[in-house]
Amino acid sequence: MSLFEELQQLLAPDRVTRNQTILEQHSKDESWHEPCVPDVVVYPINTNEVSEIVKLADKYNTVIVPFGLGSSLEGSIIPYHKGITIDFSYMNKILEVREEDFLVRVQPGVTRLQLNKELKKHGLFFSVDPGADATLGGMTATNASGTTSVKYGVMRDQVRDLEVVLADGSIIHTGNLAAKSSSGYHLNGLFVGSEGTLGCFTELTLKVYGIPEYIMAARASFESINHAVDAVTAILQAGIPVARVELVDEKSIKQINLFSETDYQEVPTIFLEFHGNEAGLKQDVDFMREIVEDFHCKSMEFETETASRNRLWEARHHTAYAFIHGFPGKKQMTTDVCLPISELAEAIKDARDAIEGTGLPGGIVGHVGDSNFHTLLMIDVHHPEDIEKASLVNQRIVNYALAKGGTCTGEHGVGIGKQKYQEKEHGEAIHVLRKIKSAFDPGGVLNPGKVVTEVSEKSL
Amino acid sequence: MSLFEELQQLLAPDRVTRNQTILEQHSKDESWHEPCVPDVVVYPINTNEVSEIVKLADKYNTVIVPFGLGSSLEGSIIPYHKGITIDFSYMNKILEVREEDFLVRVQPGVTRLQLNKELKKHGLFFSVDPGADATLGGMTATNASGTTSVKYGVMRDQVRDLEVVLADGSIIHTGNLAAKSSSGYHLNGLFVGSEGTLGCFTELTLKVYGIPEYIMAARASFESINHAVDAVTAILQAGIPVARVELVDEKSIKQINLFSETDYQEVPTIFLEFHGNEAGLKQDVDFMREIVEDFHCKSMEFETETASRNRLWEARHHTAYAFIHGFPGKKQMTTDVCLPISELAEAIKDARDAIEGTGLPGGIVGHVGDSNFHTLLMIDVHHPEDIEKASLVNQRIVNYALAKGGTCTGEHGVGIGKQKYQEKEHGEAIHVLRKIKSAFDPGGVLNPGKVVTEVSEKSL
Numbered sequence: 057m058s059l060f061e062e063l064q065q066l067l068a069p070d071r072v073t074r075n076q077t078i079l080e081q082h083s084k085d086e087s088w089h090e091p092c093v094p095d096v097v098v099y100p101i102n103t104n105e106v107s108e109i110v111k112l113a114d115k116y117n118t119v120i121v122p123f124g125l126g127s128s129l130e131g132s133i134i135p136y137h138k139g140i141t142i143d144f145s146y147m148n149k150i151l152e153v154r155e156e157d158f159l160v161r162v163q164p165g166v167t168r169l170q171l172n173k174e175l176k177k178h179g180l181f182f183s184v185d186p187g188a189d190a191t192l193g194g195m196t197a198t199n200a201s202g203t204t205s206v207k208y209g210v211m212r213d214q215v216r217d218l219e220v221v222l223a224d225g226s227i228i229h230t231g232n233l234a235a236k237s238s239s240g241y242h243l244n245g246l247f248v249g250s251e252g253t254l255g256c257f258t259e260l261t262l263k264v265y266g267i268p269e270y271i272m273a274a275r276a277s278f279e280s281i282n283h284a285v286d287a288v289t290a291i292l293q294a295g296i297p298v299a300r301v302e303l304v305d306e307k308s309i310k311q312i313n314l315f316s317e318t319d320y321q322e323v324p325t326i327f328l329e330f331h332g333n334e335a336g337l338k339q340d341v342d343f344m345r346e347i348v349e350d351f352h353c354k355s356m357e358f359e360t361e362t363a364s365r366n367r368l369w370e371a372r373h374h375t376a377y378a379f380i381h382g383f384p385g386k387k388q389m390t391t392d393v394c395l396p397i398s399e400l401a402e403a404i405k406d407a408r409d410a411i412e413g414t415g416l417p418g419g420i421v422g423h424v425g426d427s428n429f430h431t432l433l434m435i436d437v438h439h440p441e442d443i444e445k446a447s448l449v450n451q452r453i454v455n456y457a458l459a460k461g462g463t464c465t466g467e468h469g470v471g472i473g474k475q476k477y478q479e480k481e482h483g484e485a486i487h488v489l490r491k492i493k494s495a496f497d498p499g500g501v502l503n504p505g506k507v508v509t510e511v512s513e514k515s516l
Numbered sequence: 517m518s519l520f521e522e523l524q525q526l527l528a529p530d531r532v533t534r535n536q537t538i539l540e541q542h543s544k545d546e547s548w549h550e551p552c553v554p555d556v557v558v559y560p561i562n563t564n565e566v567s568e569i570v571k572l573a574d575k576y577n578t579v580i581v582p583f584g585l586g587s588s589l590e591g592s593i594i595p596y597h598k599g600i601t602i603d604f605s606y607m608n609k610i611l612e613v614r615e616e617d618f619l620v621r622v623q624p625g626v627t628r629l630q631l632n633k634e635l636k637k638h639g640l641f642f643s644v645d646p647g648a649d650a651t652l653g654g655m656t657a658t659n660a661s662g663t664t665s666v667k668y669g670v671m672r673d674q675v676r677d678l679e680v681v682l683a684d685g686s687i688i689h690t691g692n693l694a695a696k697s698s699s700g701y702h703l704n705g706l707f708v709g710s711e712g713t714l715g716c717f718t719e720l721t722l723k724v725y726g727i728p729e730y731i732m733a734a735r736a737s738f739e740s741i742n743h744a745v746d747a748v749t750a751i752l753q754a755g756i757p758v759a760r761v762e763l764v765d766e767k768s769i770k771q772i773n774l775f776s777e778t779d780y781q782e783v784p785t786i787f788l789e790f791h792g793n794e795a796g797l798k799q800d801v802d803f804m805r806e807i808v809e810d811f812h813c814k815s816m817e818f819e820t821e822t823a824s825r826n827r828l829w830e831a832r833h834h835t836a837y838a839f840i841h842g843f844p845g846k847k848q849m850t851t852d853v854c855l856p857i858s859e860l861a862e863a864i865k866d867a868r869d870a871i872e873g874t875g876l877p878g879g880i881v882g883h884v885g886d887s888n889f890h891t892l893l894m895i896d897v898h899h900p901e902d903i904e905k906a907s908l909v910n911q912r913i914v915n916y917a918l919a920k921g922g923t924c925t926g927e928h929g930v931g932i933g934k935q936k937y938q939e940k941e942h943g944e945a946i947h948v949l950r951k952i953k954s955a956f957d958p959g960g961v962l963n964p965g966k967v968v969t970e971v972s973e974k975s976l
Contacts (some may be wrong), residue, residue, distance in 0.1 A: 222948070226944055233922065234921070236854055236888060249701065336795055392698075428695070462694045464694050474699065486700075494955070
C-alpha cells in the first residue's frame with residue numbers, strides 16, 4: 057500500500073485529499089513568503105488519528121505540518137518539505153466550559169471568535185486577540201498575542217494544559233488544571249510557540265476571564281507619532297492599569313477609514329481601553345487625561361457604548377486587511393519587534409525613517425503597552441526590488457531591536473521569515489534550542505525547517 | 517592535583533572549604549529531609565568561576581549542587597550524591613535597576629528583602645514573597661510564589677532573562693528584555709523551576725512593579741473554615757481583583773499570636789489585600805463586604821496604616837516559623853498541593869480530616885487565591901511513626917489533588933519530597949522530562965536525583 061492508501065484506510069477517503077485546489081489552499085499563509093504545496097492534506101477528527109498519521113509519516117520517511125486556518129505571518133505552515141499537512145478544521149469542538157474555574161477545554165481547530173461567542177453565554181471571555189480570527193491551536197503554536205496582552209498576558213500565559221502528539225506518536229499532557237505548579241519541567245511554556253516542531257496539539261485547556269463590570273474605550277489623537285509614543289510611556293510609568301493601548305499612525309488610520317468606513321481623524325492616534333469598576337475607572341481616566349495633555353494631545357473621544365467600542369476594536373483588528381484591500385495585487389511584509397519600553401520611541405522613529413526611505417506604501421501600528429510594534433509594508437512580490445527594500449527594512453528594524461535587548465518577533469513567531477535572526481538573537485543558546493529539537497524530534501518529522509534549523513545565515 | 521587543590525587554585529583558598537561546620541550548614545534545608553554533607557563548599561564571585569567549577573566537577577567525575585540560603589522545603593539542595601556545593605552568597609549584587617522598564621538585573625544570591633529595600637528608593641517593588649527571605653536564585657530554581665501571585669503571578673512570570681552555566685560550562689542567556697517574545701523555544705520557562713538540574717543561574721533579569729497608589733488590607737474571621745473558603749471562592753467568582761487572599765486556620769492563628777505577639781481572634785481567618793486607586797478600591801471593598809456577609813463572617817478589621825499592614829503580612833509570612841518555634845525539637849512536614857478552585861473547599865475538608873486523624877500538631881494555611889494550600893505538620897524525626905503518619909497525610913492530600921486535576925506542588929518544588937509523585941502526576945510526559953534532563957546534562961553532573969530520576973516508585 058502507498059502512504060495515500062494507508063491514510064485513506066486510517067481516516068475516511070473523503071478526509072484525505074490530493075485535490076489541487078485544496079493543496080494550494082494549504083500552500084500559503086497570509087504572508088509574502090513563497091507558497092509550496094504539500095503532497096496530501098488530511099482532516100483527522102480525534103487524537104488517535106493524529107497519532108497514527110504521525111506514525112505513518114515516520115514510516116514513509118515523510119514529514120507533517122499542522123495547519124489551523126493559515127493566518128500565520130511568517131510562513132510557519134508552508135510545507136517546504138512537502139509531506140502531509142494535517143488540517144484541524146474538523147477538530148473544532150468546545151469540549152468543556154468550567155465556569156467556576158475560569159477554564160475551557162477545546163480542540164485546536166476552534167477559533168477565537170467561535171470561543172468568545174460561546175463564552176459570552178457564561179459571562180466570560182478569552183483575552184488573546186490577534187488581528188485574524190485564528191484557530192486556538194495556531195495561536196498556541198506561535199505564542200500569539202494582541203491588543204489585550206498588556207493586561208491579560210500572551211497566549212503562553214493562558215495555557216494550563218495541552219494534549220500533544222509527539223514525533224513517535226505517543227500522547228502526553230503538558231500541564232494540569234491548577235493555577236500554578238512547581239512540578240517537573242515547564243512543558244506548557246516549551247510547547248507554546250514551538251510552531252508544530254515539537255509536537256501536534258490535539259486538545260487545549262485555557263484560562264478565561266469574567267467580562268469586566270465596566271469598560272471604557274478612548275481614542276486620543278496627537279500632533280506627531282513621537283508625542284503619541286511618549287504619552288503612552290508616561291501612562292505606563294504612572295502605573296495606570298490599561299487593558300489595551302494601541303498606537304496607529306496616520307497612514308494606518310487612513311487605510312482604516314477607507315476599509316472600515318470610519319471617520320477617525322487622520323493623525324497619529326492611541327486607542328485605549330480600561331477594564332474595572334466604574335469608580336476606579338473614572339479616577340484612572342481622569343489621571344490619564346492629565347498625562348496626555350502634557351504631550352500635545354489634540355483631542356480625546358470616549359466610546360462607552362458597546363457598539364462603538366466594538367467598531368473601534370474591529371477597525372484596529374482589520375488594519376492589516378485594510379492595507380491588503382487598499383493595494384490589490386500586493387502582498388504584505390510585516391515586522392514584529394518588541395523591545396524595552398525605554399527604547400520604544402527611538403525605535404519607532406528609526407523604523408519610520410527606514411520605511412520612508414523605501415517609498416513603499418505602509419504604516420506603523422503597535423501594541424505599545426508591550427512595546428511591540430509592526431510596520432506593514434505593501435510589496436509586489438514579482439518585483440525583486442520591492443522584496444529587497446522590504447527585507448532591508450526588516451533587517452534594520454530587527455538589528456535595532458536586538459541591539460537594545462529586544463526580540464525579532466514579539467508575537468508572529470519565527471516560521472521561515474525570522475529564521476535568519478535566530479543565531480544573532482539567541483547567541484550560544486541556539487545550540488540549546490537545536491538540542492531540544494533533536495531530543496523531541498530526532499527524525500525531523502515535525503514541521504522541519506521552522507524555528508530552528510542546522511544551517512542559518514551567520515552574517516546579517 | 518586533587519579537585520580540592522584545583523578549586524583552591526581557581527578561586528581563592530578562603531573560598532573553598534571542607535570545614536565541618538560549614539559542610540553541615542550545607543547538608544540540610546528547612547525541611548524534615550535527612551541531611552547529607554557535601555565534599556566541599558565553594559563561594560564563586562562571578563560567572564566564569566561558576567563555569568570553571570562545573571567543568572572541574574565533570575573532570576573529576578563528581579557533581580554540583582547550587583545553594584542559595586537553604587530555605588527550600590523539599591530537600592532540593594541536599595547533596596545526597598556529595599560533590600561540590602556552590603554557595604552563591606558572594607554573588608549578591610543588584611547590578612542594575614531599569615526604572616523606566618520596570619526591570620532589575622541581579623546576581624542569584626540577592627534576597628527578596630534585600631532587593632525590595634533597594635527598589636523602595638525607586639518607588640518599585642518585587643512581588644514574589646515566599647515565607648523565607650530566600651535568594652532570588654533559589655526562588656527561580658523552585659518557581660517560588662507566595663501571597664501576591666493571585667495578582668502578580670509566580671516567579672516564572674517575573675523572569676525575563678537568565679544567565680545560565682550549562683553542564684559543559686558554556687554560558688547562555690535564556691531570554692531578553694522585551695515584555696514578550698515568540699522567538700525560539702521558551703527557555704526562561706524551562707529553567708525556572710528546574711532546581712539546578714539543567715544549569716546554574718548566574719544572573720537574573722526580573723520584572724518589578726510600581727508601588728500601588730493605594731493599598732488596603734483586611735482580616736475577615738469566620739465561624740468555620742468551610743465558610744471562609746466558600747467566601748474566598750465567591751470573591752474570586754465575582755471578579756473582585758484581590759492582590760492577596762490568604763486562608764489561615766484557627767490553629768495557625770493561635771501559633772501566630774504566640775510567635776508574633778498579635779491578638780488576632782483565634783478562628784478561621786482570611787487575610788486580604790487590595791491594590792489600586794482609592795475610588796476603585798472602595799467600590800471593590802464594599803462589594804467584598806456584601807459577599808462575605810453571606811458566608812457568616814463574624815468580623816472584619818481593616819488595616820490601612822502601613823505599619824499595621826506590615827505587621828499583618830509579617831505575621832502571615834512567619835506562620836511556618838511560628839509552628840517550628842512552638843514545638844522545639846520537632847521538624848515540619850509541609851504539603852503543597854494546588855488544584856482547581858471548584859475543588860478547593862472539599863480538598864481542605866479532606867485535608868483537615870487527614871490531619872486530625874494523626875493527632876499530630878499542625879495547621880492549614882493557604883494561598884487560596886491560587887487554590888494552593890499547605891498543611892504544616894510538626895513531627896519528631898526520631899519517631900518513625902510520626903514520619904509514617906505525616907507521609908500518609910501527604911500522600912492522601914496529593915492523591916486527592918491529582919485526582920481532581922491538580923498538582924503535587926504549587927510552589928515548593930519537587931526536590932526529593934515530591935519525587936515519588938512525578939510519574940503519577942505527569943503520566944507519559946515523565947519520559948519527556950527525562951529526555952530533557954538527558955539532553956541538558958548527559959553526564960548527570962547537575963544536582964542529580966532531583967526533579968526527575970530514572971527510578972521512581974510506581975505504586976503509591
